[in-house]
Amino acid sequence: LVLVSTGYAADGFYDEMRLQQAQVSAAAAPFMKDTPMYKSYVAVAPHPEDFPKLLDALGNFMRQNYDFSADVPKLKMPVMLAYGDSDMYKPEHEIKFYQMLGGGLKDAGWM
Template sequence: MSYAEVNGINLYYETHGTGRPLILLHGGLGSGEMFAASLATFAGNHQVFLVDLQGHGRTADIDRAIDYHLIADDIAALIDHLGLDRPDVVGFSLGGGVGLQLAIRHPEKVGRLVSASAGIRRDAFFPDLLAQQAQVGAAAAEFMKDTPMYELYQRVAPRPEDFPRLLDKIGETMRKDFDHTEDVRGLRVPTLIMGADADMVPPSHFVEIFNLLDGGLRDGGWGGEGRPKGGHALAILPGTTHYDIIDSPLFAATALAFLTEKA
């Protein structure tokens, strides 16, 4: 259990296992503990760095927005701080979006990327979900006191009283329009796009992202010669939702199968 001072933020991280370095990036309102079901599997043949992102878990918030681009820069700085050579990255939800931005902004620092349950256009999310996200803010803190997210924050956060502030910042981020289509189209890091078959966006959106990466546009061929030129891949995990995909045994198994492919 350690802290790294990078970009003006004191990032908490844990190290598990040995082998090729792998960074795990958790979802919004969570922490590295979200990977509890898969951590041992990942650490079986990797040196895993489990990070708590800005304002989450054991990493205290700082005076800036919760922004995917800035958090991606934090992880790039952490990679330099730790002296890692192109670690692989697995991100879920918020972490999946951060992972994409890390690979887009700092491709020279990443080996392979798994981006799970992360949409690249706000209008791809289901309308009822967008309506719910519009209600996220400090006023909702009182109604979340019986949730695992609140319990986790109260248990580990450096300043437990900051939970309403985190909700305000996450809510503000959720309400901002975004479209990363053109950025993703130029992605050079081999990337697995992963989603649940009942996620926050329809499975067709993950296919759309795969199409942007030269995937699903032609027959793959007997020898794989028609697969995406950048080494990208797509996985839709059956019987999962946005809320339990990370706990499925298929999550780590699918991610590791991609990460251990020969370049």
């Protein structure tokens, strides 16, 4: 399982990101026509006209105060976490995610 720029709880985002996410809705669709997100969506979506519905669904999810931390240690498959140096998640959230998967808690024993 490869997770790119993914968090396990809403509080992992920087506060200013949460404020921006709360604003996502279909009302933003006309302003997103030139964005990579819109262009990627319409290139593959069977119903490109549903882009506003996607924004409503994303906004509704991002306004929730979710926390999947109890489920993270239950993942049994190998997991790769990938984050950027200017990501929307706090570095301490990324580290905690890695630790909940069992990483970084002791020497890997490779030598």
